[in-house]
Amino acid sequence: MNQLDAEYFDGQQARRHRVTVTVAAGRVQIRGDGASAEYAVAEATVRPRVGRTPQRIELPQDALLLVRDADAVEALFGAPREEALAHRLESNLPFAIAALVGVVLILWAGYRWGVPYAAREAAEHIPIKVEAQIADQVLKSAEGLFLEPTRLDAARRARLQAVFEHLREASGLPQTVRLEYRRAKGWIGANAFAIPGGVVVVTDQLVEGLGKEALISAVLAHELGHIARRHSMRMLLQDSITALVAMAVFGDATSVAGVAVTFPTTLVHSGYSRDFEREADDFAFDLLKNTGGSPSDFADAMQALTGLHLRPPGRADTADASVTPQDAGPEAQSGAPPRDPAGASNERSQESARGAGGDRLSSYLSTHPDTAERIAAARAAAGAR
Amino acid sequence: MPHTLAPSPQDETASPPASGDAGMPPFSSTGPVAGPAETHDFRFTGAGMEYFRIWIVNLLLSLVTLGIYSAWAKVRKKRYFYGNTWVADSNFEFHGRPLSILKGRIIAVLALGAYSAASYLSPKLGQVLFVLLVAVSPWFIARTFAFNAHYSSYRQLRFRNVATTREVYAAVWPFFIVAIAALVLSPELEPGQVALSTAEWIGLMLPSLLALFAYPYVFGAIKCVHVNRSFYGGAPFALDAGIGRFYALYVKAYIIGLIAIVCFGFFAMIVVMIPVIGFALMFGAYLVAGAAIFGYLRSRVGNLVFNATTLEGGVSFRSTLSATLLARLYFTNLLGIMLSLGLLIPWAAVRVARYRASQLALVSTGPLDAYLAARGREVAATGEELGDFFDVDLSL
Numbered sequence: 001m002n003q004l005d006a007e008y009f010d011g012q013q014a015r016r017h018r019v020t021v022t023v024a025a026g027r028v029q030i031r032g033d034g035a036s037a038e039y040a041v042a043e044a045t046v047r048p049r050v051g052r053t054p055q056r057i058e059l060p061q062d063a064l065l066l067v068r069d070a071d072a073v074e075a076l077f078g079a080p081r082e083e084a085l086a087h088r089l090e091s092n093l094p095f096a097i098a099a100l101v102g103v104v105l106i107l108w109a110g111y112r113w114g115v116p117y118a119a120r121e122a123a124e125h126i127p128i129k130v131e132a133q134i135a136d137q138v139l140k141s142a143e144g145l146f147l148e149p150t151r152l153d154a155a156r157r158a159r160l161q162a163v164f165e166h167l168r169e170a171s172g173l174p175q176t177v178r179l180e181y182r183r184a185k186g187w188i189g190a191n192a193f194a195i196p197g198g199v200v201v202v203t204d205q206l207v208e209g210l211g212k213e214a215l216i217s218a219v220l221a222h223e224l225g226h227i228a229r230r231h232s233m234r235m236l237l238q239d240s241i242t243a244l245v246a247m248a249v250f251g252d253a254t255s256v257a258g259v260a261v262t263f264p265t266t267l268v269h270s271g272y273s274r275d276f277e278r279e280a281d282d283f284a285f286d287l288l289k290n291t292g293g294s295p296s297d298f299a300d301a302m303q304a305l306t307g308l309h310l311r312p313p314g315r316a317d318t319a320d321a322s323v324t325p326q327d328a329g330p331e332a333q334s335g336a337p338p339r340d341p342a343g344a345s346n347e348r349s350q351e352s353a354r355g356a357g358g359d360r361l362s363s364y365l366s367t368h369p370d371t372a373e374r375i376a377a378a379r380a381a382a383g384a385r
Numbered sequence: 386m387p388h389t390l391a392p393s394p395q396d397e398t399a400s401p402p403a404s405g406d407a408g409m410p411p412f413s414s415t416g417p418v419a420g421p422a423e424t425h426d427f428r429f430t431g432a433g434m435e436y437f438r439i440w441i442v443n444l445l446l447s448l449v450t451l452g453i454y455s456a457w458a459k460v461r462k463k464r465y466f467y468g469n470t471w472v473a474d475s476n477f478e479f480h481g482r483p484l485s486i487l488k489g490r491i492i493a494v495l496a497l498g499a500y501s502a503a504s505y506l507s508p509k510l511g512q513v514l515f516v517l518l519v520a521v522s523p524w525f526i527a528r529t530f531a532f533n534a535h536y537s538s539y540r541q542l543r544f545r546n547v548a549t550t551r552e553v554y555a556a557v558w559p560f561f562i563v564a565i566a567a568l569v570l571s572p573e574l575e576p577g578q579v580a581l582s583t584a585e586w587i588g589l590m591l592p593s594l595l596a597l598f599a600y601p602y603v604f605g606a607i608k609c610v611h612v613n614r615s616f617y618g619g620a621p622f623a624l625d626a627g628i629g630r631f632y633a634l635y636v637k638a639y640i641i642g643l644i645a646i647v648c649f650g651f652f653a654m655i656v657v658m659i660p661v662i663g664f665a666l667m668f669g670a671y672l673v674a675g676a677a678i679f680g681y682l683r684s685r686v687g688n689l690v691f692n693a694t695t696l697e698g699g700v701s702f703r704s705t706l707s708a709t710l711l712a713r714l715y716f717t718n719l720l721g722i723m724l725s726l727g728l729l730i731p732w733a734a735v736r737v738a739r740y741r742a743s744q745l746a747l748v749s750t751g752p753l754d755a756y757l758a759a760r761g762r763e764v765a766a767t768g769e770e771l772g773d774f775f776d777v778d779l780s781l
Contacts, residue, residue: 007475009541014618015754016475016540050461051435053468053476062758064541086461089442096438099445100728106448134506141508236505240498248447248455249727252440256718256733 004072007054008035011062021065023076030065037063046077048087110245111268116275119237123230128198131233132176135197139180142201146188150181152204157181160207163217164200170291171224171283173198179220181207190308194223196232209308210301218288218298225283231276235269242268281374285381299378306371412620412698412755422750424703429742431469433732439465440731452494456487466738467537472747480543481536481766489770496771519564523553528768530611535764539617542758548614556606559599567592597639605631608690617696619759626693634685638678645674672719680712691745699750706744714740 008017008030017035021028028044030037039059047056055073057065067073089095150157164179177198184191184203190210192202200223202216210216226232246265285295443458463479470477500518504511527550534546570588581589605628612624648670656663684706691704718733 011541012758013754014540014542014756050464050468051431051439053465056478062541086442086446086457090439090461093438096441099441102445103441103448106445110448130506137508236501240501244452244494245448248452249444250730252730252734253722253727256715256722256730256737 002076004067004069004076006030006057007066008033008037009064009066010035010037011064019065021067021076028059039063041077044077046073046079048084050087051090107245107249111271115238115241116234116272118241119234120230122237123233126230126233128174128230131197133197135195135199138195138197139199139201142195143182146185147182147201147203148185150183150204152181152207156207159213160202160216163213164220166291167217167221167224167287171221171228171287173224173228177224177227190305192219192223194226194231196227198227200224200227205308206305210304214293214297215301215304217291217293218284218295218301221284221287221291221293222280222298224287225280226276228283229276229279231280235272235276238272239265239269277374278377281377282381285378289381295378295381299375299382302371302375302378412757420750420752422748425473425747425749427470427472427742427745427747429466429470429735429739431465431735431738433735436465436735437731452490453487456483456490459483459486466734470738470742472539473749473753475540478538478541479536480538481532485766486770489766489768492767493770516564519561523557524550525768525771526553526557526607528764528771530614532764532766532769534615540753540756542618542756545616545759546611546614547616548610552610552614553607556610557603559603560596563592563595563599566595601631601635602628604635604686608686612690612694616759618756620697620756622694622696624690624694626689630689631686634682634689637685638682641674641678641681645670645678648674672716676712676716676719680710680715681708684708684711687741698756700753701748703746703748704744706741710740 002023004021006019006021008019008021009015010017015034017033019030019032019035021030023029023041026041028039028041030039037059043060044065045058047058049055049070055067055070057067057073057077059065089099152160160181161179168175168177178200180199180201182201182203184205188203190203190206190208192200192206194200200220202220202223206219207216210219242265281298284298288295288297439461443454443461446454447458460479460481460483463481467477467479500511500514503514527548530546530548534544537544570591605626608631609624609626612622615622649667652663652666652670654663655666685708687706688704691702695701714736718729718736721729722733
């Protein structure tokens with residue numbers, strides 16, 4: 001049979017003609033319902049189908065044949081070339097299931113290795129100097145929000161300065177990387193953080209709370225790890241890639257669910273954040289070993305900080321403690337969170353979340369790995385010496 | 386999405402239609418004859434499982450090709466939704482070309498990357514760029530209208546939209562006033578300052594209140610520009626809806642929002658006492674409030690716009706969306722999407738499209754056959770993609 005029923009539109013008027021199409025000798029003849037037209041078969045372009053929608057055959061001058069029987073079209077005109085593969089894949093249930101598995105695997109592998117790898121490679125090609133100018137701006141806005149001038153005496157600062165310089169030199173970081181002392185206001189308490197571009201800020205409360213220089217040095221080594229490993233730049237890149245992927249995966253969701261779907265990106269962000277903490281910990285362990293200290297100092301510092309933060313009056317603000325140091329600052333908007341601390345603020349939220357909803361969830365929602373886990377890692381690193 | 390397509394179909398070109406088809410009538414010579422009104426129901430024939438297969442293949446190929454296939458994916462998705470939307474026994478079609486969309490996407494990603502990098506390296510520069518971005522957003526909007534219209538057709542006749550950037554500016558200008566007010570009025574707060582003076586309260590609250598006040602105007606005005614500058618072939622659409630009617634809808638939505646905020650405050654107090662229950666209640670309230678507000682607004686605005694829209698030649702529309710049903714649809718969709726980690730998105734999308742189509746009808750007093758084509762210029766996808774990536778939201 002070289003005939004099929006179709007709807008014909010001439011492209012000039014919205015009129016629908018119900019026609020009979022005859023294909024013979026390289027010509028397409030269209031007849032019926034007030035229409036009469038003829039084209040060469042070569043002039044007819046069969047558009048790929050999508051789902052069960054009618055097959056479209058485009059003709060010169062915007063004319064169109066619409067055919068509901070797709071098999072008949074294939075028999076007369078052959079299969080469409082472009083996008084035909086897409087339609088075949090989409091029509092195939094086993095392939096859809098394989099695709100689902102593939103998507104899950106790719107997302108997982110991308111999350112675990114792909115995105116971190118790409119961000120690390122890219123960050124290596126961006127000189128650290130580029131970030132240097134950010135540091136002062138970020139420090140200034142942090143001062144406005146939760147820092148005030150230090151009250152540590154000069155002798156104390158000089159001793160810490162020497163400790164810091166020793167660590168910095170051993171880690172191979174340039175001299176522009178510096179230490180700043182500030183007194184914390186409000187909830188951040190005993191804390192230390194690294195600002196992209198190379199400023200480590202330590203609070204008076206942390207210095208006073210830890211007391212021993214060996215312990216403070218362990219915390220500083222961790223912060224230097226954030227700077228040396230370019231964590232803020234890498235986080236910016238990883239967050240950007242995550243946002244693009246989330247847009248691809250969840251692009252449809254917002255319009256059909258009313259409210260925005262943003263939870264997954266938060267999860268991914270805190271996952272990466274925990275990876276960076278572990279990386280900074282490992283960096284600190286090595287650095288401590290190379291400078292005559294021991295990872296066990298880090299374990300002791302963590303333990304001491306946990307004690308400091310479990311004590312009142314830190315009770316009322318526990319719920320958000322693990323995110324606030326990053327998210328409260330204007331840095332968060334600029335995409336440059338100061339790399340927060342030796343987990344200082346975090347222990348509290350771990351504890352309270354555990355009381356509230358269970359261990360597993362709290363570990364996934366927190367930006368820092370479990371404190372006990374970090375202490376154990378430090379002890380193990382100390383033992384492996 | 387097809388629902389924006391039919392009543393607010395459009396096309397491109399900054400020039401009015403007269404330049405292209407000087408003096409050509411929008412109808413065939415027999416003309417639309419006023420006759421008895423005929424009602425044609427819209428209908429969406431897509432199915433969840435079928436769209437799931439398209440969706441998952443789109444996703445897989447987009448990931449494997451590092452995003453390049455996403456342009457083809459977008460075309461297939463839009464063709465699926467347009468092609469399955471029927472009225473008067475004919476369906477719609479999306480004609481967008483993947484390569485043009487890909488080009489637009491590459492430009493959009495580069496621009497977004499430059500913007501993120503600039504904001505990261507210098508928050509000040511980021512703020513300046515943000516202001517610039519807001520200033521050019523009407524251009525994104527006009528280009529998006531033009532693109533979506535030009536690449537949509539019904540019975541092989543294209544839609545067109547000739548809204549100019551200037552016309553969009555005329556609709557969105559109150560937002561610029563709000564932005565300037567926010568810049569000027571924001572008080573310089575001392576770190577850790579808890580007590581605020583009256584002047585500081587006003588400085589903080591006034592811009593937000595202004596924004597809430599301006600929103601219905603901007604939104605209504607944008608809808609009017611969109612529809613009134615749209616054509617089906619050579620025939621113009623017209624929207625006759627006073628801005629006051631948009632205000633009436635938004636005031637009710639604000640009241641729902643206010644109730645939600647009060648509930649939030651109440652649940653926040655419970656958090657202090659019993660954290661688990663408090664957080665669960667707050668989360669539940671967020672979902673319910675979101676579904677309720679969006680369900681209310683999208684249904685009522687949809688009805689308002691469609692019911693007040695006419696197409697020259699005796700065509701009008703009848704939209705009967707129910708706020709309750711749409712809110713329930715959004716709520717169950719949201720729940721399903723969350724519990725399935727996104728897997729149910731295709732089913733959710735099909736449900737919404739099916740419901741929206743089922744509540745829409747076209748009423749014509751003349752023959753639909755009579756509409757005639759008009760020529761429009763091609764539209765680049767760049768503006769539309771930029772708008773997409775910078776999240777210039779047109780959907781509400």
